[in-house]
Amino acid sequence: MKVTLKLYATLSDYLPEEARKTNQVPLDVPPQTTIDQLIDQYRLPPGLVHLVLVNGHYVPPGMRARQALHEGDVLAIWPPIAGG
Amino acid sequence: MAWARRILRVNLTKGTCTPEPLNMEWARDYLGQRGLGTKYFVSEVDPKVDPLSPDNKLIFATGPLTGTMASTGARYSVITKGALTGAIACSNSGGHWGPELKQAGWDMIIFEGRAPEPVYLYIENDSAQLLPAKDLWGTTVWHTEEAIKKKHQDPQIRVASIGRAGENGVLYACVVNDLHRAAGRSGVGAVMGSKNLKAVAVRGTKGVGGIANPAEFMKVTFEKKKVLAENPVTGQGLPTYGTQVLMNVINEVGALPTRNHRDVQFEGARKISGEAMHEKRPTDGKSNLVTNAACFGCTIACGRISRMDKTHYTVVNKPEYWGATGGLEYENAWSLGCANGVDDLEALTYANILCNEDGMDPISFGATVGAAMELFDLGLIKEEEVGFPLKFGSAEALTRIAEMTARGEGFGKVIGLGSKRLCAKYGRPELSMSVKGQEFPAYDSRGIQGMGLTYATSNRGACHLRSYTVASEVLGIPVKTDPHSPEGKAELVKAFQDATAVFDSSGLCIFTSFAWTLADIQPQLQAACEGEFSLEKLNEIGERIWNLERRFNNAAGFTRQDDDLPPRLKTEPAKTGPAKGLVNQIDKMLPEYYQVRGWTPEGMPTKETLARLGL
Incomplete structure (x- = not known):
């Protein structure tokens, strides 16, 4: 199934170089792939995986190992950030 | 006594600069900067005053931790009746100007009246004088800062000034210091321009003394800097x-x-x-x-x-x-x-x-x-x-x-x-x-419900820096709440508003609140200031400041009808994204908020609330 992975701020470095200009990469992943499985696949340091959104909706840390992605989902991840 | 215990009153009409002792009783009840400056302002100014008339006043106020070794102790606020809003205005800036004023030995400057011709105030430690600024009028902030430093042959002077916008009646003109730090909102620069006051230039070499418990202050500020660094x-x-x-x-x-x-x-x-x-x-x-x-x-x-x-x-x-x-x-x-x-x-x-x-x-x-x-x-x-x-x-x-x-x-x-x-x-x-x-800042309240209540009830008009519930609703600081739900937002907004009023009155930056809570500021204030500044007292100070500002606005003519959002946000649902189909539910949150605040259904603080806060 096709999903989109978006990585921002310092996590941009974990994207393929050609994807860094857009902060996103289209992926073809097996059905039932969970958020944590995708995080592991991209070797994102746990300390930098802070704000996790699927289609803009927040996914709390306790749900990330269980929540499977669906066709067309957009997974976006940020390290600890803030602003004002 | 981290306060300098001295304020400067500048009568622009008469051209006089007069030192006065700081009202220490008020300092204990309102701390400094936003709170204390507002206390002085509302005690001296008719709420119905025309913001651009000579009867309006303009206060530059530091906090007790401004200019100290506490991290982010750079802040000062400009308090007045806003040219853009007609409400209480309090705009906060960083940079180096606030600490320079404190190091010159002043907590606050109160400007009153209107100068017959353009002037700037020059402070060098105890000396304060109004000087002609006809040659600076019509020039930019950047030109003004450079010209004043050249004139006094001192590149270390710190300058807060208005540009052409403040002179030309742009109602959202701001006061800019250190070239690109600004007391930005509500038109405090337009008020400054209406007074023919081009700039406030300060050179302070006295340092900030009078820390109540220096050894403890050094220890605790070091510890708290570590918290910021490790967060x-x-x-x-x-x-x-x-x-x-x-x-x-x-x-x-x-x-x-x-x-x-x-x-x-x-x-x-x-x-x-x-x-x-x-x-x-x-x-x-x-x-x-x-x-x-x-x-x-x-x-x-x-x-x-x-x-x-x-x-x-x-x-x-x-x-x-x-x-x-x-x-x-x-x-x-x-x-x-x-x-x-x-x-x-x-x-x-x-x-x-x-x-x-x-x-x-x-x-x-x-x-x-x-x-x-x-x-x-x-x-x-x-x-x-x-x-x-x-x-x-x-x-x-x-x-x-x-x-x-x-x-x-x-x-x-x-x-x-x-x-x-x-x-x-x-x-x-x-x-x-x-x-x-x-005008609203950068968060649409259809997707972040608490920000709708924040904007509607902000005493200085729509503002994200009066209760930044984005921290909780989007970023999960200190705890994650649902941005699409109005439930619990009345309590959340009140808590953010009161705590923010304390941060804004201390001399510290609100951005520390991404790592610190009031419990981190409390020991720093306690070590720096004479008297008791418990966590309970700080919470009370925050609530007192909020109600003080509210009372001024009520007296200026603001009512429940002014605590509202434009129809677009209440009737035109978000078209895309996770908030698609949502509008802001301000009509549900506002009555709850008034109740949590101890206000009447019309948005007026009750006698009991005012008595409890000593107002």
Whole structure:
């Protein structure tokens, strides 16, 4: 199934170089792939995986190992950030 | 007694500068800066005063920790009745000006009256004098700062001044210090201009003494700096990406107001984001962002220093704009970009530079241009009036109107009135995205419900810095709450409002609150100040300040009807993103909020509440 992975701020470095200009990469992943499985696949340091959104909706840390992605989902991840 | 215990009263009409002892009883009840300055202001000024009349006063106030070794002790506030809003105004700035005033031995300056001719105040430690500024009138902030330093032959003088916007009656003119730090909102610079006061220049070499318990203060400020350094947000996130890292976050959650709040997501957000500021430009191989920067004593350093592309159309023949200077923060990138549908990063940087150079609040300026672009789109503003098409998405229109507004030329004069007056002029007052006449900042309250209540009840008009519930609703600081639900938001907003009032009265930066709570500020204040400053007392001080401001607004004529959002946010659902279909539920949250506050259903503090707070 096709999903989109978006990585921002310092996590941009974990994207393929050609994807860094857009902060996103289209992926073809097996059905039932969970958020944590995708995080592991991209070797994102746990300390930098802070704000996790699927289609803009927040996914709390306790749900990330269980929540499977669906066709067309957009997974976006940020390290600890803030602003004002 | 981290206070200097001395204030300076400047009567501009008479040309006098008079020292007075600080009212220490008030200092214990209102702390300093925002709280204490507001206490002085409301005690001396008729709430019905015309903001631009000589009877309005203008107060520059520091906090007890301003200028000390506490991290971020750089802050000062400008308190007055806002030119844009007619409500209590309190605009907070960093940089180095506030600490310099404190090191000269002053807690606060109260300006009253109106000078017959342009003047600036020059303070050198105990000496204070009004000097002629006729030669500075009509010049920019940047020119003024350089000229004053040259005149006094002292490059270490710190200058807070207005640019041409403050002179020309731009109602959201701000006071700029250190070239690109600003007391930005509500038109405090317009009030300063109405007083013929061009600048306040300060040189202080006395240091900040009188710390109640110096050894304990050194110990506790060191410990708290460690907390900031070890926190991933204040230790890494803010220094690296600044506030601009939020651009893509808020777009993703569908709360990025776009084209005057017609939309909640901006297709060009990525191009004007913090990430984009780091990228090398194809034209010159350099990035927009040069480095980060810190205010006095700050161990976070979230500031952005940018350098423009010399080949960009806005500056191609203007070498004066080729140097490194204050760059885009999230709010400015949003207001100059998303609010107008403009995705040209260099054009936004240029417009932002103009705001710094001539002293305009970029939030209100950009949002007002967004409203004007909607009026143009509707055919209500004609091209002949403006001189060019004021189309959504036009970088050229944005930068030209920025130049005209800063200089007070042509249609720029109309833009300088703010969106409320602009939209009323064209018969569509509901298209002003504002509360109490002040434009919204960068969060759409259909996607972040608590921010609707924040805006509606903010004492200085729509503002994100009075209760930044985005921290909780989006970022999960200190705990995650549901941004789409109005449940519990009344309590959340009150808690944020009261705590923020304490931060703003201490001399410290509100950005420490991403790592600190009041429990981290309390031991720093306790070590610095005489008397008891328990956590309980600080919470009470915060609530007292909020109610003090509210009472002033009530007396000025503001009622429950002014605690409301524009119809668009209550009746036009978000079109896209995770908040699709939602409107803001202010009508549910507001009565709950009044109850939590101990106010009447009409939004007036009850006698019991006032008595409990000693008001």
